[in-house]
Amino acid sequence: MGAWATRECASKGRRGGVAPTKGGRGVAAPAKGKVKGKWRGESAKGKGLQWESVLLCAVLQRTRSPRSRELGSSSILCRRHEIVGVVTEVGSRVEKFKVGDKVGVGCMVSSCRSCESCEQGFENDCAAWVLTYGSIDRDGTMTYGGFSDVLVADEHFVVRFPDHLPMDGAAPLLCAGITVYSPMKQFGLNEPGKHLGIVGLGGLGHIAVKFAKAFGMKATVITTSPSKEREAIDKFRADSFLVSRSLDQMEAAAGTMDGIIDTVAAIHPLGPLFSLMKNGGNLILMGMPDKPLKLPAFSAIRGRKKLAGSCIGGMRDTQEMLDFAGKHEITANVEVIPMEYVSTAMERLAKNDIKYRFVIDVANTLKAAE
Numbered sequence: 200m201g202a203w204a205t206r207e208c209a210s211k212g213r214r215g216g217v218a219p220t221k222g223g224r225g226v227a228a229p230a231k232g233k234v235k236g237k238w239r240g241e242s243a244k245g246k247g248l249q250w251e252s253v254l255l256c257a258v259l260q261r262t263r264s265p266r267s268r269e270l271g272s273s274s275i276l277c278r279r280h281e282i283v284g285v286v287t288e289v290g291s292r293v294e295k296f297k298v299g300d301k302v303g304v305g306c307m308v309s310s311c312r313s314c315e316s317c318e319q320g321f322e323n324d325c326a327a328w329v330l331t332y333g334s335i336d337r338d339g340t341m342t343y344g345g346f347s348d349v350l351v352a353d354e355h356f357v358v359r360f361p362d363h364l365p366m367d368g369a370a371p372l373l374c375a376g377i378t379v380y381s382p383m384k385q386f387g388l389n390e391p392g393k394h395l396g397i398v399g400l401g402g403l404g405h406i407a408v409k410f411a412k413a414f415g416m417k418a419t420v421i422t423t424s425p426s427k428e429r430e431a432i433d434k435f436r437a438d439s440f441l442v443s444r445s446l447d448q449m450e451a452a453a454g455t456m457d458g459i460i461d462t463v464a465a466i467h468p469l470g471p472l473f474s475l476m477k478n479g480g481n482l483i484l485m486g487m488p489d490k491p492l493k494l495p496a497f498s499a500i501r502g503r504k505k506l507a508g509s510c511i512g513g514m515r516d517t518q519e520m521l522d523f524a525g526k527h528e529i530t531a532n533v534e535v536i537p538m539e540y541v542s543t544a545m546e547r548l549a550k551n552d553i554k555y556r557f558v559i560d561v562a563n564t565l566k567a568a569e
């Protein structure tokens with residue numbers, strides 16, 4: 200079902216060089232004003248809704264995944280998801296939302312809805328999922344993400360935004376937030392008193408620390424950068440901090456953690472991380488290095504430890520995560536930028552010069568372009 204209509208970014212597939220789309224070139228789908236009453240979500244099943252993009256978070260994520268190479272974007276991929284806005288129209292069969300609601304869309308906009316994964320609420324694991332950007336939708340059209348002033352989506356893939364959370368800080372929860380929340384929940388790493396290791400203190404890691412503390416857990420940040428200690432402990436309230444290159448520190452913490460979530464997208468040794476876990480612990484990968492990671496068999500054999508993976512989360516968990524974030528007032532630390540700044544932002548990202556997520560203010564960028 201065609202459930203997505205945004206206008207194409209003028210520089211699709213290129214690194215950087217992103218321009219505002221309102222009134223601009225590269226219109227790939229009906230533009231604002233023309234879609235009213237006949238947008239695809241409505242014509243298909245009436246389950247679609249349309250909203251104005253008040254603020255959009257294009258995740259500028261370091262990645263070395265094969266996907267980024269496909270898109271010809273070297274090692275940086277400008278992801279146009281984590282989109283928030285306010286509903287402006289709803290289809291006749293929309294049940295969950297009404298005009299004026301604050302809503303968001305994360306990484307995916309469709310899935311088959313009938314496979315085992317979908318039925319269990321893990322649309323994120325559906326073989327036929329459709330990503331919010333750079334994916335072929337079920338009607339054969341391309342999805343273009345959120346560099347646009349109007350978006351249309353199926354209500355199943357839209358989540359309600361807690362009213363009191365700021366849109367800019369909370370937008371990254373739609374991807375980064377659910378990416379860490381879902382495995383914490385699925386692997387039982389959300390229980391008070393448990394000890395969670397968090398590898399990496401970037402866009403994902405800093406939110407994981409906040410969730411862990413809200414769950415009443417002990418949180419330990421593990422990183423190669425000693426300079427992040429103060430931030431981890433003072434700003435994000437991590438209980439402890441480990442420099443992974445320090446044998447002394449790693450040995451002192453051996454066997455203390457119930458599980459570890461590993462957000463690092465670069466090649467790194469897994470053996471030392473396994474040694475930090477208690478027997479039966481799970482180390483869950485969510486970063487995607489471009490080469491296989493090595494795991495000495497002994498690390499897993501001794502103590503029934505397991506290596507697992509997790510990729511975002513299902514829609515039910517995404518809503519639950521947002522509600523939890525709303526209750527505990529959890530947001531990401533962000534830097535709000537205009538769209539013209541995206542190229543610079545990506546260069547800064549390549550140099551690791553970001554704290555912790557860039558959020559693009561689409562509505563104001565478009566207003567300024569008028």
Ligand SMILES: [Zn+2]
Pocket residue numbers: 310311312313314315316317318322325326327
């Ligand atoms: Zn499915």
